Amino acid sequence: MKSRRIVLLLLAVLAVAGVASALLVVDTTEYAIVTRFGRPVRTYTTPGLRLKAPLVDQVIRLDARLLLTEPPVAEYLTLDKKNVVARSFLTWRIDDPLRYLQTVLIRDAAEARLAAVTSSELGAALGSMPFDALVSTDAEKMRLGAIVDQVESRVRDTAAREYGIRLVSLRLERLSFPQQNEASVFQRMRAERDRIARQFRSEGDEQALKIKAEADRERARLLAEADRKAAEIRGQGEADAARIYADALGADPDFYRFVRTLESYDKIIDSNTTVVLPADSPLMKSLVAGPPAPGAAH
Amino acid sequence: MSTPATPRPPGRRRATVAALVVVALLVWLASGFYTVPTTSVAVARRFGVIVDRAVPSGVHWWWPAPIGQIDRAEVTRSFTIPVGFRFTDEVRGIAPSPSISRWLTGDTNIIQLRAKVNYRIANPVAYLFASEKPEEVLRFLAGSAFTEAASGLPVDELLTSGRLALIERVKARIDRELGDWGIGLEVLTVNLESVEPPGNVIASFQDVQNARADRERLISEAQTYSNGILPVARGEADRRVNVALAAENKRTSAAHGDAERFAKLAAEYRRSPQLLEERLYLETVERVLPRVRRYVLDPGDGGVPIRIVE
Numbered sequence: 071m072k073s074r075r076i077v078l079l080l081l082a083v084l085a086v087a088g089v090a091s092a093l094l095v096v097d098t099t100e101y102a103i104v105t106r107f108g109r110p111v112r113t114y115t116t117p118g119l120r121l122k123a124p125l126v127d128q129v130i131r132l133d134a135r136l137l138l139t140e141p142p143v144a145e146y147l148t149l150d151k152k153n154v155v156a157r158s159f160l161t162w163r164i165d166d167p168l169r170y171l172q173t174v175l176i177r178d179a180a181e182a183r184l185a186a187v188t189s190s191e192l193g194a195a196l197g198s199m200p201f202d203a204l205v206s207t208d209a210e211k212m213r214l215g216a217i218v219d220q221v222e223s224r225v226r227d228t229a230a231r232e233y234g235i236r237l238v239s240l241r242l243e244r245l246s247f248p249q250q251n252e253a254s255v256f257q258r259m260r261a262e263r264d265r266i267a268r269q270f271r272s273e274g275d276e277q278a279l280k281i282k283a284e285a286d287r288e289r290a291r292l293l294a295e296a297d298r299k300a301a302e303i304r305g306q307g308e309a310d311a312a313r314i315y316a317d318a319l320g321a322d323p324d325f326y327r328f329v330r331t332l333e334s335y336d337k338i339i340d341s342n343t344t345v346v347l348p349a350d351s352p353l354m355k356s357l358v359a360g361p362p363a364p365g366a367a368h
Numbered sequence: 369m370s371t372p373a374t375p376r377p378p379g380r381r382r383a384t385v386a387a388l389v390v391v392a393l394l395v396w397l398a399s400g401f402y403t404v405p406t407t408s409v410a411v412a413r414r415f416g417v418i419v420d421r422a423v424p425s426g427v428h429w430w431w432p433a434p435i436g437q438i439d440r441a442e443v444t445r446s447f448t449i450p451v452g453f454r455f456t457d458e459v460r461g462i463a464p465s466p467s468i469s470r471w472l473t474g475d476t477n478i479i480q481l482r483a484k485v486n487y488r489i490a491n492p493v494a495y496l497f498a499s500e501k502p503e504e505v506l507r508f509l510a511g512s513a514f515t516e517a518a519s520g521l522p523v524d525e526l527l528t529s530g531r532l533a534l535i536e537r538v539k540a541r542i543d544r545e546l547g548d549w550g551i552g553l554e555v556l557t558v559n560l561e562s563v564e565p566p567g568n569v570i571a572s573f574q575d576v577q578n579a580r581a582d583r584e585r586l587i588s589e590a591q592t593y594s595n596g597i598l599p600v601a602r603g604e605a606d607r608r609v610n611v612a613l614a615a616e617n618k619r620t621s622a623a624h625g626d627a628e629r630f631a632k633l634a635a636e637y638r639r640s641p642q643l644l645e646e647r648l649y650l651e652t653v654e655r656v657l658p659r660v661r662r663y664v665l666d667p668g669d670g671g672v673p674i675r676i677v678e
Contacts, residue, residue: 095434097416099497117416136499136551138508143467157467159508161499161549205519207474212520238549241512245472245519252466252478256569259477259523263572267579274583278590285594289601296605300612307616311623318627322634328645329633332652344661353653 091124101132101167113167132167133177136238141185145248146193152201153251156192157244160184162229162237169234180233187228188240191221204245218242400432407444409492413437421493441492446556449503451483451510470566471514477523482561483535485510485542487553494552502551506542509549510558513541526563527573535560 096102098117143157164170174180203213222240229235319326404410410423412430430436453464469480489495517537539558565573637644
């Protein structure tokens, strides 16, 4: 009676364990590979509740999500022998779980392989390009995007072929100079700044001189123009005056000559002048000779 | 119920076991109640399969583990990823290491920049289940977008007018990649907090600023000089023209006056020429002779001058 109950209980426990080990929950974030004695028999790539043979089947779960890998930062040499440090990163998924399982088995190994492939492909690509194809303000020369795309597609091919991995992206997180080269870069930056500063200052001098010279020239032009206009006006005045005189005086030239002669006496004879008058001059004649006879003129 | 010391009848014992099982079942089912905060939505899974993609906020029930699973994602909040620095360093007041903060520019200069990428969870299912470390992926992506954008722009542009172009390029790049990668995040804004030259060359960059200011100063001084002399010159030019105009005026007026005077005299002259000639002659003599020394010679008796006035 008692032993029968123990057996029953044992059977119940075994049944629960059996059912539990026959059930397999595949999550939405993972793939499941069922292996029987180490040999893969089923691969589940969609989530849900699955069945498997209890006890003999084992389950290997693989991450189905987008995975991020950062290969070690490495130094590369460009075509023109410049050292650059590239920090890359990759995002990838397991595309073919079986192949992945057979070739790399675990995540660390997959990442190591990916890093190695990336490093060699980057080395080859950067080594075939001059430095100014990586870093350039000239859109024509700039090849960084193309280089990265090329490396990405080569690594993608290898990863898919060899490891059942689908590479989603390979990008350069950073591009920099090795520590020991930075000093010379800073040196060059300083020299460049000094040159630009000098240029600004001499430009300032040049433009200031130009503005001043232009102002001086403009002043000279304004004054010369004014002088020309003034001379013209004066000339016009002279011409007008001459015309007025000619019009007025031309009517009686003899009388004008007489009046004008009298006027010039007024001017040319001053207090230092000595005038000698003959007593028989018309002026003195009356004084000396007395009043003229009636009827006589001059 | 009964004390363990007294043996229980089989029927009662079976009922006890059943009751225990029922209670355990009820407790298990009750543990399926869960809450979703107002800032979040939840995603419900049953045996690993997504059943409800967006459970709204409130109290809900779902199968407890191991059958069901609930995951929550904060969809209304916006989050920030630092670029060029780390929040932990900032809190402790440590400057970011050069390998984090420095970028190469298109003209092979080195700059330090700090930016913040603000993002939100746009697709909770993708955010929760499509990638291993979505935030980390976005952080790397932001770094690479800055690398690509900065390596095509010259340092002077990055430090001044090119900031907007930089941000636009970075934002466009991130948007494109995020769409392709499907990690459920959406970038809202990229804020460039600072772009500056590294500390050991900053003085040289400062000097360029000073030189630029010097240039502006020299030019403005020259402009001041120009503005000072030109109005004066214009005034002087006007003055000279006006002086000439006045002289012209005076000259022609005088001519008119002379002409008029002469015309009047001439009219009188035409009436009686001899009389006028004589009168004018005498008037002139009257004006002229008083101020000179005069000698009158008598032609009759051989040169004895008669002195009239000294």
